[in-house]
Amino acid sequence: MIKESLLNPADVAYRETVLAGDYWMKVVKAGQTIRIVDSEGNQAADTLFYSAANPAERYSAVDTIREQGNVYLTTGSVLMTNEGHPMLEIVADTCGRHDTLGGACATESNQVRYDLGKKHMHACRDSWLLAVTENPEFGMSKRDITHNINFFMNVPITADGGLSFADGISAPGKYVEMKALMDVIVLISNCPQLNNPCNAYNPTPVDVLVWN
16 A cells, blocks of 8 residues: 655656645646645645546546445555546555545535534635636536545544544655546645644645656
């Protein structure tokens, strides 16, 4: 599960720091490798993936779980689309496990999970909706917000098949690295959640690196 990358950060073609609460939306070309770095530890990077050729084809948690026979993602996991095509492969991972079932925070879930007064608080779905609005060249809208991966988030499956949101297992500098198997639109919401103890109630930046 744990595998260090052989890539040198000095050789990157692109690098950007994404602050907590911000989004990152770019195309990663087939053959390129993208690394998401948990810069300060236990920060969830809620991420959506779409085919750049046809955004109606996108990451599918159902197809990915079925094909790999595992609900957790780590080195060797191949992310599958809703049309059954391989999209990206996790080629290095120093965290060891990532969630693909817990979904993303929304104003509605803030209200249900935490308090009626939390509904106004910023959430990942807000970041994604802002991203598709500010990037009309991708031709996407609210209807395109579907399955996501919560990189660095720890959501164990309970004995009775439920989900539990547990303390993080990541740490400063941990990363996950994926090789694109097709041209992919990557949309990251660097989670702004202030109500979850997993990140010590302190959202922090993530770094995104891309190698050719």
